[in-house]
């Protein structure tokens with residue numbers, strides 16, 4: 274019954290030119306980790322803030338009234354507020370949210386050699402299992418455990434996560450490895466020089482990242498994860514018009530800075546590797562979105578679908594409690610969620626923004642793009658299909674894959690029989706994107 278209502282609700286929104294709404298609430302910018310790529314790392318000294326529970330409940334009510342059914346509680350480190358987090362997840366469930374997500378840097382799993390470690394994890398998993406939480410992520414930032422633990426500043430944390438995962442699974446929670454793509458993937462990617470000028474070694478770059486991503490997915494599987502997602506680099510091109518980050522997770526450090534040409538190569542490596550591992554792991558990253566990012570960064574203006582940030586997807590910042598189109602558009606504040614300026618929201622729906630690669634908003638925008646386009650602008654869909662004949666095929670496969678993954682439901686075990694239908698799809702080592710003339714233009718893209 275619930276799923277029939279869901280289909281009707283989604284259909285109703287699509288017919289009104291909207292997609293299922295998503296709210297990202299940054300509960301706090303406090304964090305206890307040392308990640309070099311993030312402005313919120315503990316070593317950065319600035320006054321930290323948090324939203325209080327009553328305020329967040331008002332946000333949740335206002336979002337639910339706008340028809341939002343997806344909410345993410347993010348940070349900083351949300352698990353520093355565990356008691357409040359549990360209360361808010363329960364509140365969100367009662368308010369009508371069905372896709373409730375949160376995550377952690379894993380600090381609770383640091384001291385896995387302690388005698389009562391398993392008991393502590395059991396209690397945590399039991400507590401979360403009693404809430405309507407749908408997806409829980411643990412951040413993983415490198416294919417090499419030592420590098421990962423060092424970046425986080427938590428020695429042994431990955432080993433603790435490995436011990437914790439079977440306990441979560443026993444409680445019916447299947448956490449996802451949330452991978453932040455960065456240059457510290459492996460020793461080899463760390464040693465790469467920036468791609469500058471002529472005669473750069475693109476082959477070396479793509480080989481290092483392809484091998485690094487393979488090692489990463491193997492590590493994720495060996496650690497015991499059954500789900501994973503990828504955060505695209507949180508950097509924007511210097512001079513990208515109108516971007517002013519509100520979200521302190523954005524950083525300009527070299528570790529997450531990739532220029533356009535590097536992004537094309539990185540996304541080509543990602544495309545091929547995701548395809549290779551789709552039958553062994555539920556990988557949230559849609560290949561159609563990666564394909565369109567490759568096209569976009571290859572210099573094809575208007576390639577892919579505009580982002581829904583600011584219209585159907587909204588971000589609330591922990592510092593001022595204000596609503597923003599996303600974490601990157603600090604100059605475009607929309608006020609309190611319950612007082613949203615309808616004119617600005619309507620303008621955002623038409624804005625067609627592609628200024629960053631924030632996967633939380635870009636991936637679902639790309640996935641819903643062909644549906645809204647097919648309904649309201651079928652001629653545009655046909656034109657896009659003619660320009661890029663592979664896209665619809667990749668998109669259709671993504672939809673089939675998402676269904677085989679039970680829409681990435683983190684409260685369900687993977688069904689490997691269904692995932693096996695996605696095995697062995699890389700035949701000649703080339704991705705459709707590499708075979709695609711759009712991608713080959715990467716070499717012509719300036720910095």
Ligand code: SF4
Nearest residue numbers: 304306308311314378
């Ligand atoms: S990336 Fe996450 S865990 Fe790391 S410092 Fe930033 S908020 Fe904390």
Ligand code: SF4
Nearest residue numbers: 580582599626628629
């Ligand atoms: S593409 Fe989306 S997330 Fe990125 S700046 Fe534009 S609205 Fe924000």
